Amino acid sequence: MSPAPFADRLAALVEGRRSQLCLGLDPTAASAGAVAEECRRLIDLAGPACVAAKPQLACFERHGWRGWQALEETVAAAHDAGLVVVADGKRGDVPHTAAVYAQALFGSGADASAGLGADAATVNPLLGADAVEPFVSAAELTGAGVFVLVRTSNPGAADLLDLPASGAPLHEHLASLVAERAPRLRGESGLSGLGAVIGATVPGLLGRMRELMPDSIFLLPGVGAQGASAAELGPAIGSHPASILVPVARSIASAPDPAAAAEALRADLWSLGGD
Amino acid sequence: MSPAPFADRLAALVEGRRSQLCLGLDPTAASAGAVAEECRRLIDLAGPACVAAKPQLACFERHGWRGWQALEETVAAAHDAGLVVVADGKRGDVPHTAAVYAQALFGSGADASAGLGADAATVNPLLGADAVEPFVSAAELTGAGVFVLVRTSNPGAADLLDLPASGAPLHEHLASLVAERAPRLRGESGLSGLGAVIGATVPGLLGRMRELMPDSIFLLPGVGAQGASAAELGPAIGSHPASILVPVARSIASAPDPAAAAEALRADLWSLGGD
Numbered sequence: 013m014s015p016a017p018f019a020d021r022l023a024a025l026v027e028g029r030r031s032q033l034c035l036g037l038d039p040t041a042a043s044a045g046a047v048a049e050e051c052r053r054l055i056d057l058a059g060p061a062c063v064a065a066k067p068q069l070a071c072f073e074r075h076g077w078r079g080w081q082a083l084e085e086t087v088a089a090a091h092d093a094g095l096v097v098v099a100d101g102k103r104g105d106v107p108h109t110a111a112v113y114a115q116a117l118f119g120s121g122a123d124a125s126a127g128l129g130a131d132a133a134t135v136n137p138l139l140g141a142d143a144v145e146p147f148v149s150a151a152e153l154t155g156a157g158v159f160v161l162v163r164t165s166n167p168g169a170a171d172l173l174d175l176p177a178s179g180a181p182l183h184e185h186l187a188s189l190v191a192e193r194a195p196r197l198r199g200e201s202g203l204s205g206l207g208a209v210i211g212a213t214v215p216g217l218l219g220r221m222r223e224l225m226p227d228s229i230f231l232l233p234g235v236g237a238q239g240a241s242a243a244e245l246g247p248a249i250g251s252h253p254a255s256i257l258v259p260v261a262r263s264i265a266s267a268p269d270p271a272a273a274a275e276a277l278r279a280d281l282w283s284l285g286g287d
Numbered sequence: 288m289s290p291a292p293f294a295d296r297l298a299a300l301v302e303g304r305r306s307q308l309c310l311g312l313d314p315t316a317a318s319a320g321a322v323a324e325e326c327r328r329l330i331d332l333a334g335p336a337c338v339a340a341k342p343q344l345a346c347f348e349r350h351g352w353r354g355w356q357a358l359e360e361t362v363a364a365a366h367d368a369g370l371v372v373v374a375d376g377k378r379g380d381v382p383h384t385a386a387v388y389a390q391a392l393f394g395s396g397a398d399a400s401a402g403l404g405a406d407a408a409t410v411n412p413l414l415g416a417d418a419v420e421p422f423v424s425a426a427e428l429t430g431a432g433v434f435v436l437v438r439t440s441n442p443g444a445a446d447l448l449d450l451p452a453s454g455a456p457l458h459e460h461l462a463s464l465v466a467e468r469a470p471r472l473r474g475e476s477g478l479s480g481l482g483a484v485i486g487a488t489v490p491g492l493l494g495r496m497r498e499l500m501p502d503s504i505f506l507l508p509g510v511g512a513q514g515a516s517a518a519e520l521g522p523a524i525g526s527h528p529a530s531i532l533v534p535v536a537r538s539i540a541s542a543p544d545p546a547a548a549a550e551a552l553r554a555d556l557w558s559l560g561g562d
Contacts, residue, residue, distance in 0.1 A: 140443025168415025
């Protein structure tokens with residue numbers, strides 16, 4: 013039996029916890045052991061207000077193979093806390109290699125223990141549709157989600173992603189790439205686990221992105237340290253509260269009381285839906 | 288004292304070994320231990336005909352933290368064989384995180400042991416110039432090289448990288464991004480370690496790419512299993528034989544005699560220069 017689609021697992025969590033908050037894990041500790049400890053502490057404190065954890069793979073890889081051990085421990089800790097895990101590695105490669113990355117992150121249908129066991133991953137689509145395809149195929153098989161980078165939150169995103177290309181900005185081409193494949197990862201909730209990363213730092217784009225990708229879950233980085241405000245995310249919300257997932261790292265990790273900071277963010281976000 | 292620039296270290300190796308061949312390491316073995324063994328064997332056999340080794344990070348990550356151990360062992364084995372190491376992870380992220388990836392791959396100037404110790408890395412520029420900048424800065428500090436994905440070798444590269452954008456194909460915008468920054472990683476050889484990945488599968492583009500990036504080292508995947516031929520690479524060659532680096536993985540790894548296969552490829556490539 014196939015596992016439930018990512019979209020449906022997330023939808024149930026969002027409804028149950030009344031939260032669209034994703035705990036960003038960008039650990040800065042000086043050793044792999046301390047990184048694992050830092051993540052576990054944040055999961056313990058802030059996890060109850062969240063539905064997902066998003067480990068930033070770079071912050072673990074900085075510590076070599078011990079860092080990957082810490083990453084595996086962090087995934088297990090997040091799962092223990094009832095969170096889905098979005099592996100934020102922004103992988104992307106030629107088809108043959110993209111399939112290997114998908115296996116590394118999601119495992120395979122036959123042997124889930126072979127991979128990191130992430131529930132979803134961020135994917136870089138620069139190499140084109142054939143390079144995204146192996147992630148979508150693996151997600152279909154394993155019940156995972158895929159967040160394609162469509163318009164990132166950094167200022168430099170304007171350099172390429174906003175370039176007009178064949179009549180529309182490049183990010184709209186990427187949105188079409190996502191929308192065309194979204195039905196393959198759609199669950200009973202109507203949401204699709206073929207989602208998109210869209211920077212919350214450019215709120216003026218959110219409405220258009222939702223128009224182009226009506227069913228996709230949006231991962232919306234940029235709230236907090238990068239300056240975007242939760243109050244501006246309204247146009248990104250689709251037909252289901254789990255249509256947005258908002259990662260926050262530094263604003264939680266650096267708060268005097270991470271649990272209270274996460275709960276305040278959760279409530280702010282949930283109120284956008286009119287509850 | 289800063290280490291010698293990557294471009295000059297590579298130029299000396301290419302001249303000394305009369306080779307532009309890069310050993311692609313895409314190990315397929317079923318365990319991390321066997322992966323390390325597979326790579327060591329290929330380095331032992333084919334290394335003498337090559338100047339660089341290019342481990343495909345996905346193939347190691349598939350085995351979790353033990354795979355990263357195998358990766359670190361492989362980097363050490365390649366260095367022992369006198370090869371420079373191009374970490375092929377195609378990383379790319381917002382500036383803050385890109386800097387962490389650069390540290391993971393190159394170490395820092397103060398503490399080289401902190402990172403993987405790669406001599407160069409492939410970098411995905413989708414997120415824009417500010418996301419490439421941390422890799423270039425780290426490379427300046429550590430004497431590393433950076434290969435920016437400009438036009439990849441897969442068929443789907445046409446989907447985005449060939450789109451006309453503001454008057455020129457997207458890959459030409461990326462070539463300009465590389466060329467503008469190339470002087471920062473230029474060595475006494477005149478070559479720049481701010482290089483470009485350009486698929487050998489589209490030989491018609493090579494001349495134009497060389498025109499736009501006269502000093503950059505080109506990493507040219509696609510020869511062998513992907514169907515491109517060494518004989519078509521002539522237009523990619525710049526003013527120095529080290530201006531091209533040709534990764535070959537499957538055609539060497541699956542040959543009955545990998546040493547002879549590598550030597551034959553080396554000689555084919557070297558003859559392009561008219562020697």
